[in-house]
């Protein structure tokens with residue numbers, strides 16, 4: 001009997017199995033033992049316990065046989081199973097595959113094959129749980145942000161699953177702690193260290209808040225099935241998941257929430273119309289919008305991000321929806337897309353401070369991705385629900401020109417058929433929103449353009465905006481303070497001459513809603 005200690009990894013087993021196979025050792029003559037990571041380094045599989053390589057008879061036929069790829073993938077999973085019998089099972093299957101049963105894996109009713117399949121399935125399921133339930137918490141690591149998660153897997157899946165987290169959270173420095181071993185990623189290298197006690201995992205941080213908010217807001221009490229939840233998310237994991245700490249509270253509130261949701265199914269949210277103030281002025285609109293529950297987005301956004309700018313603005317820019325930074329600041333276009341817009345406006349000589357900037361949807365729609373809130377596209381119903389705010393803003397402002405930034409804004413105002421690619425930079429006359437309307441790409445699309453094309457994309461954006469600048473210059477300023485858009489003396493004579501020459505007093509221009 002050969003006793004073979006195996007560091008519990010696939011590679012260690014493969015090295016041992018190759019050596020055994022080369023010596024034609026039958027499975028019944030081998031006893032595999034799990035060696036801890038610490039003791040394993042003392043064993044060199046090739047010179048302990050193994051019988052001498054057969055001499056004089058060449059390589060045995062068996063080791064020349066090729067092992068199906070399918071077996072290797074299966075073996076990688078099975079090697080992660082916690083059952084100590086897995087090494088012997090794997091070797092038995094390997095031996096049979098290479099000793100006259102090359103089609104062994106097709107025999108589904110074979111005991112070994114069945115056991116292999118069961119183990120592989122358990123491991124796959126456990127990996128899936130790990131990818132779904134690991135939550136990082138932020139810790140301060142000598143002034144650097146480090147994210148730490150504690151997870152308790154059923155099987156030894158950390159090494160096999162860590163690359164998933166490298167791919168997903170490659171730009172963060174993180175550690176995943178498990179009782180068996182720990183994985184560490186510093187942005188460049190993945191390393192492993194011995195397992196730790198759960199008490200070493202940090203307990204609190206603002207990410208918890210983020211996950212908690214998200215979970216609470218997507219939590220649908222009507223769908224709670226505790227038994228199903230326990231099956232999907234074993235209670236063992238619950239204490240490590242910030243959001244599950246909310247479950248008892250949420251369950252407590254569930255009856256009330258169910259009632260609330262039943263009376264307001266998603267498509268039965270009232271739309272912003274129900275929140276319109278009696279008197280339509282910008283301050284009144286802004287105040288009323290702050291309390292809007294016209295669609296479910298109010299639940300996940302921090303605050304309503306209403307339009308901002310001068311009441312006598314001649315140009316209104318309409319974006320899609322606030323982004324992460326706008327959501328925090330409560331102001332539109334203050335994040336990266338806003339910076340692109342600002343820069344382009346400066347290039348074409350439009351002073352943003354004399355414009356009005358708003359969005360088709362006034363709440364930030366997002367999904368958590370690890371530590372970040374990722375923009376999620378607003379749906380048709382949300383755009384529709386929010387449209388009364390935009391309509392009212394345009395009604396009060398009565399701008400000379402509306403500039404749609406991106407397809408969401410353009411389609412909200414010009415209909416579903418509107419295509420930015422086809423119509424960008426064109427000026428549409430006498431629209432229901434303003435005498436002139438134009439559309440261009442969303443500035444964030446420039447940030448997403450591959451680097452080699454970004455400059456051209458930006459230039460095209462600037463070219464579209466220069467149409468706006470030109471159109472407005474042509475008509476001169478509405479107000480004396482519009483210094484950026486001074487009309488050259490005597491250059492009247494555009495399509496609608498005199499439009500700004502004698503602006504009506506602001507009050508009489510505002511239509512009442514009734």
Ligand code: URA
Pocket residue numbers: 319320321322323326331332333334335337338359444
């Ligand atoms: N993108 C938008 O559409 N609007 C903003 O306010 C910010 C980013």
Ligand code: SF4
Pocket residue numbers: 271272289292293294295296297298304361362363382385386387
């Ligand atoms: Fe109201 Fe618009 Fe916010 Fe929906 S997105 S809650 S309609 S303000």
